[in-house]
Amino acid sequence: xxxxxxxxxxxxxxxxxxxxxxxxxxxxxxxxxxxxxxxxxxxxxxxxxxxxxxxxxxxxxxxxxxxxxxxxxxxxxxxxxxxxxxxxxxxxxxxxxxxxxxxxxxxxxxxxxxxxxxxxxxxxxxxxxxxxxxxxxx
Amino acid sequence: xxxxxxxxxxxxxxxxxxxxxxxxxxxxxxxxxxxxxxxxxxxxxxxxxxxxxxxxxxxxxxxxxxxxxxxxxxxxxxxxxxxxxxxxxxxxxxxxxxxxxxxxxxxxxxxxxxxxxxxxxxxxxxxxxxxxxxxxxx
DNA sequence: TTGGGTGCAAAATGTTTGCAATTCG
DNA sequence: CGAATTGCAAACATTTTGCACCCAA
Numbered sequence: 001x002x003x004x005x006x007x008x009x010x011x012x013x014x015x016x017x018x019x020x021x022x023x024x025x026x027x028x029x030x031x032x033x034x035x036x037x038x039x040x041x042x043x044x045x046x047x048x049x050x051x052x053x054x055x056x057x058x059x060x061x062x063x064x065x066x067x068x069x070x071x072x073x074x075x076x077x078x079x080x081x082x083x084x085x086x087x088x089x090x091x092x093x094x095x096x097x098x099x100x101x102x103x104x105x106x107x108x109x110x111x112x113x114x115x116x117x118x119x120x121x122x123x124x125x126x127x128x129x130x131x132x133x134x135x136x137x138x
Numbered sequence: 139x140x141x142x143x144x145x146x147x148x149x150x151x152x153x154x155x156x157x158x159x160x161x162x163x164x165x166x167x168x169x170x171x172x173x174x175x176x177x178x179x180x181x182x183x184x185x186x187x188x189x190x191x192x193x194x195x196x197x198x199x200x201x202x203x204x205x206x207x208x209x210x211x212x213x214x215x216x217x218x219x220x221x222x223x224x225x226x227x228x229x230x231x232x233x234x235x236x237x238x239x240x241x242x243x244x245x246x247x248x249x250x251x252x253x254x255x256x257x258x259x260x261x262x263x264x265x266x267x268x269x270x271x272x273x274x275x276x
Numbered sequence: 277t278t279g280g281g282t283g284c285a286a287a288a289t290g291t292t293t294g295c296a297a298t299t300c301g
Numbered sequence: 302c303g304a305a306t307t308g309c310a311a312a313c314a315t316t317t318t319g320c321a322c323c324c325a326a
Contacts, residue, residue, distance in 0.1 A: 012305090012306090013299085013300050013301075013304095013305060013306065014300075014301095015299075015300070015305095015306065015307080016299095017306085017307075018306090033290095034290085034291085035290085047308095048307080048308085049307075049308055049309070050290090050291085051291085051292075051293085051307085051308080051309080052306080052307060052308080054290095054291060054292070055292090055306085055307090056306095058292095075289095075290075076290085076291090089255050089257070091255075092258070098255065104243075104246070104248050105242075105243075108242070110242050110264065116268070116269050117227050117229075117236065117266055117267070117268055117269070118266045118267050118272055119227070119264050119265070119266040120230070120265055120266045120267065121264075121265040121266070122262065122263060122264045122265060123261075123262070123263045123265070124260065124261070124262045125260060125261045126248065126257050126259075126260045127257070127258055127259040127260060127261070128255055128256045128257040128258045128259070129255070129256045129258065130254070130255055131254050131255065134256055150280090150281090151279095151280060151281065151324085151325055151326070152325075152326095153280095153281065153282080153324080153325075155281085155282070156281085171315095172315085172316085173315085185283095186282080186283085187282070187283055187284070188315090188316085189282080189283080189284080189316085189317075189318085190281080190282055190283080192315090192316060192317075193281085193282085193317090194281095196317095213314095213315075214315085214316090277326100278324100278325105278326095279324105279325100279326095280323105280324090280325085280326100281322105281323080281324080281325090282321105282322085282323075282324090283320105283321095283322085283323095284319105284320095284321095284322105285318100285319090285320095286317105286318085286319085287316105287317080287318070287319095288315100288316080288317070288318085289314100289315080289316075289317085290313100290314085290315080290316095291312105291313080291314080291315100292311105292312080292313070292314095293310100293311085293312070293313085294309105294310090294311085294312095295308105295309095295310095296307105296308090296309095297306105297307085297308080297309100298305105298306080298307070298308090299304105299305085299306070299307085300303105300304090300305075300306085301302105301303100301304095301305095
């Protein structure tokens with residue numbers, strides 16, 4: 001599924017700007033901020049505005065094609081929704097994020113989910129220190 | 139431990155404003171925004187500015203007395219660090235948050251934590267629908 | 277007394293909105 | 302062509318910063 005198809009399937013018109021945004025998200029290994037998209041695309045041939053990026057991300061989020069996340073307690077980040085959901089290890093030393101290849105909660109019976117509260121999703125981030133920063137940290 | 143002692147232990151001067159902020163956090167059952175603190179204290183006898191609140195929360199966060207959280211993908215919230223850490227059920231219907239009384243991950247061996255990445259903390263939020271909203275939602 | 281703290285204003289940052297001009301279908 | 306989309310400016314909300322005055326230690 002390429003950018004063009006993704007946009008079509010959302011019922012959105014395929015514009016130069018939107019294609020570039022979706023392509024950028026497809027290439028991104030990590031959640032990215034609106035500003036990162038803006039800077040990256042501005043450096044290429046693509047000229048577009050931040051408001052367009054926000055609007056597009058908003059629309060794609062509504063269609064569940066993009067997910068808004070908030071990693072590292074800072075800005076909003078956005079990532080393409082791929083297989084299921086995704087969690088990250090976040091290094092407190094260098095801020096790098098490492099995607100986990102599976103959900104640690106998968107298949108787990110959560111004590112909180114009972115008839116009084118129906119759990120439909122979760123968000124999990126693991127913090128710590130990567131190999132390099134473990135050394136530097138001491 | 140009261141507000142006064144908490145501030146002292148952080149090496150911060152005990153001022154009227156800071157005391158009020160910490161007391162408010164102690165009474166709060168849930169993470170609160172800077173603005174909520176501002177409005178609540180303004181209504182009482184306490185006069186103080188938002189910048190003072192942000193500065194104080196910043197300092198308390200640095201001392202690990204307060205934790206910054208971002209629930210519901212919206213604004214920054216702050217909560218007093220009590221016993222260990224805390225997780226919430228968040229209702230997507232009414233936005234209400236319900237504190238869990240224990241950490242579902244407690245005692246769990248996380249597959250990601252090995253010698254290459256040392257896990258020191260995590261953040262987990264569970265989303266779903268509370269009893270009332272399960273009915274309304276359909 | 278004095279260095280940290282606060283009031284206050286102003287700036288910086290991130291995001292949203294309104295509208296005319298443009299472009300996709 | 303007509304509706305959706307964009308460029309652009311301006312508004313908005315949140316958070317940070319600078320500085321003179323103030324007050325806790």
